[in-house]
Amino acid sequence: MTIKQLSVFLENKPGQLAGIMKTLAEADVNIVTLSLANAPEFGIVRMIADDHVKGADALAKAGYAVRETEVVAVTVPDRPGGMADLTAKLDRAGVDIEYSYAYSLGHGEKAILVFRFDDNAKAEAALAAEQT
Amino acid sequence: MNPISKPDFTPVPELRKMQLAKLQKLIPYEYEHVALFRQRCDEKGVKPRDLVTLADLAKFPFMKKTDLRDEYPLGLTAAPMHDIVRFHCSSGTTGKPICIPSTQGDLDIWSEGAARCLAMYGITQDDVVQVSYGYGLFTGGLGAHYGAERLGCAVLPTGAGNTEKQIMLMQDLGVTVICCTPSYFLHLATVAEKMGIDFRRDTKLKHGVFGAEPWTDEIRERIEQISGITAHDIYGLTEIAGPGVAGNCQHCHGLHIWEDHFYPEIIDPDTLEVLPDGEQGELVFTTLDRLGTPMVRYRTRDISRLQTGECPCGRTMRVMDRIHARSDDMLIIHGVNVFPSQIEACLMKVPEVAPHYMIDLSSTDTMDRFEIKVEVTAEAFSDDIRALEGLRRRVLDAVKSVVGLSPKITLVAPGSLPRSEGKIKRVIDNRRK
Ligand SMILES: [Zn+2]
Numbered sequence: 001m002t003i004k005q006l007s008v009f010l011e012n013k014p015g016q017l018a019g020i021m022k023t024l025a026e027a028d029v030n031i032v033t034l035s036l037a038n039a040p041e042f043g044i045v046r047m048i049a050d051d052h053v054k055g056a057d058a059l060a061k062a063g064y065a066v067r068e069t070e071v072v073a074v075t076v077p078d079r080p081g082g083m084a085d086l087t088a089k090l091d092r093a094g095v096d097i098e099y100s101y102a103y104s105l106g107h108g109e110k111a112i113l114v115f116r117f118d119d120n121a122k123a124e125a126a127l128a129a130e131q132t
Numbered sequence: 133m134n135p136i137s138k139p140d141f142t143p144v145p146e147l148r149k150m151q152l153a154k155l156q157k158l159i160p161y162e163y164e165h166v167a168l169f170r171q172r173c174d175e176k177g178v179k180p181r182d183l184v185t186l187a188d189l190a191k192f193p194f195m196k197k198t199d200l201r202d203e204y205p206l207g208l209t210a211a212p213m214h215d216i217v218r219f220h221c222s223s224g225t226t227g228k229p230i231c232i233p234s235t236q237g238d239l240d241i242w243s244e245g246a247a248r249c250l251a252m253y254g255i256t257q258d259d260v261v262q263v264s265y266g267y268g269l270f271t272g273g274l275g276a277h278y279g280a281e282r283l284g285c286a287v288l289p290t291g292a293g294n295t296e297k298q299i300m301l302m303q304d305l306g307v308t309v310i311c312c313t314p315s316y317f318l319h320l321a322t323v324a325e326k327m328g329i330d331f332r333r334d335t336k337l338k339h340g341v342f343g344a345e346p347w348t349d350e351i352r353e354r355i356e357q358i359s360g361i362t363a364h365d366i367y368g369l370t371e372i373a374g375p376g377v378a379g380n381c382q383h384c385h386g387l388h389i390w391e392d393h394f395y396p397e398i399i400d401p402d403t404l405e406v407l408p409d410g411e412q413g414e415l416v417f418t419t420l421d422r423l424g425t426p427m428v429r430y431r432t433r434d435i436s437r438l439q440t441g442e443c444p445c446g447r448t449m450r451v452m453d454r455i456h457a458r459s460d461d462m463l464i465i466h467g468v469n470v471f472p473s474q475i476e477a478c479l480m481k482v483p484e485v486a487p488h489y490m491i492d493l494s495s496t497d498t499m500d501r502f503e504i505k506v507e508v509t510a511e512a513f514s515d516d517i518r519a520l521e522g523l524r525r526r527v528l529d530a531v532k533s534v535v536g537l538s539p540k541i542t543l544v545a546p547g548s549l550p551r552s553e554g555k556i557k558r559v560i561d562n563r564r565k
Contacts, residue, residue: 011542039521061326
């Protein structure tokens with residue numbers, strides 16, 4: 001399933017992430033999960049929010065560089081080799097994973113991961129096709 | 133053509149004759165009323181009657197900003213307080229201010245200069261002019277204001293600041309011309325964008341009259357591109373008359389100097405020799421008509437050149453190069469001479485970089501640090517770390533290829549660098565001296 005993610009530019013200085021979180025809290029936006037990516041001089045924080053439209057709006061108004069991007073939420077079978085099967089499928093379809101982070105980790109049930117592929121649509125098709 | 137523009141086309145022989153006649157009145161006046169000038173002439177052994185040709189001006193002493201500071205407040209004032217009608221002061225960055233008292237005649241000439249600039253830009257009595265320069269001791273606001281009124285424009289004296297209200301008034305009153313610093317206009321454009329206002333669609337703005345701080349051709353292109361207006365350059369300095377000393381016509385790549393009032397020379401800043409037209413050096417002005425605080429051979433510290441040849445517009449007034457560099461602004465970084473304007477030009481070649489940047493110099497225990505902070509535009513921000521890293525690399529390469537140094541390039545969020553409502557400060561130098 002394709003879902004929206006918020007990506008926010010993070011300057012390399014203290015208090016940046018706290019400022020973003022405060023802005024979202026004040027806008028009453030809940031963060032479901034987030035991940036930080038760092039280059040030496042700057043970073044990007046990527047988030048799944050309960051209301052990404054409201055979140056993006058609040059961040060833009062507060063002066064942050066924010067972008068809504070699409071990622072794919074994938075349920076990983078909770079058994080040995082579950083992840084291996086998934087990556088093998090993607091490999092066969094010829095799609096690359098740009099990054100991935102946890103969306104929700106169920107307690108002993110299913111894990112959901114968020115993926116950004118070089119070609120989201122193609123990846124989704126590949127995953128769907130082999131499921132049936 | 134507006135009659136106010138008539139002097140722009142004075143035939144050259146007549147112009148030179150007029151300049152000499154004015155100088156032959158000015159020099160004795162200055163010698164009589166200003167002790168410092170008299171003393172320096174006497175030291176050099178030069179007398180007012182030695183001014184026989186225009187070239188003889190080179191025999192007379194220079195004035196510098198330090199003279200204005202040392203003689204603060206009234207030491208260089210030639211007219212009695214009875215005739216003075218206004219003061220302008222500028223504090224500068226170091227200590228003592230300078231003070232320029234003016235007579236009504238001085239102000240009239242200044243207004244005429246500003247009005248002639250506006251007329252040259254194609255601005256007419258039908259235009260609505262918003263003056264967003266600061267009003268007060270700074271010459272920007274009142275200079276543009278009186279110039280526009282002189283031309284018969286409708287003037288909206290907003291001054292600087294309260295940007296959202298300025299944009300509202302601009303729309304409501306159908307403003308066609310804005311006068312402000314280029315950096316303030318960029319700030320205005322950012323605020324307008326946030327308000328969802330598109331200059332092309334939602335305003336009648338056609339002209340921008342920009343001055344008071346050096347700006348590059350690249351910034352001019354940026355301004356025209358984001359707003360759809362024509363950006364004009366107006367030059368002036370408090371010591372000589374404020375904005376309205378020179379301006380660009382639609383043909384020339386430079387600024388016509390109103391040399392019937394402000395006589396220009398270019399000198400070698402080291403040898404102090406006068407350089408022929410066409411050569412680059414420090415710009416020097418003599419005020420031909422000013423009585424309150426006349427300036428004889430005032431060294432502006434601005435690096436320029438008097439162009440040779442005739443301008444297709446037909447104006448006979450000489451054209452000076454746009455000021456890209458003020459010699460005071462030069463930085464010496466790791467032993468290399470660097471002008472902030474050079475760095476600005478490099479940055480503006482990278483389209484993803486917003487026209488806001490800051491040069492930050494500091495010292496560690498062992499060496500100087502050279503950092504440039506640049507804002508990425510909101511559009512250019514991507515979710516891709518490699519793309520941003522590539523952008524940082526391109527900025528670094530652009531700077532490195534021109535100045536030969538490898539500064540630390542820091543990408544910062546759009547809108548995060550300080551904005552200015554007057555002259556912007558783009559360099560922070562915290563190095564140990
Ligand atoms: Zn011209």
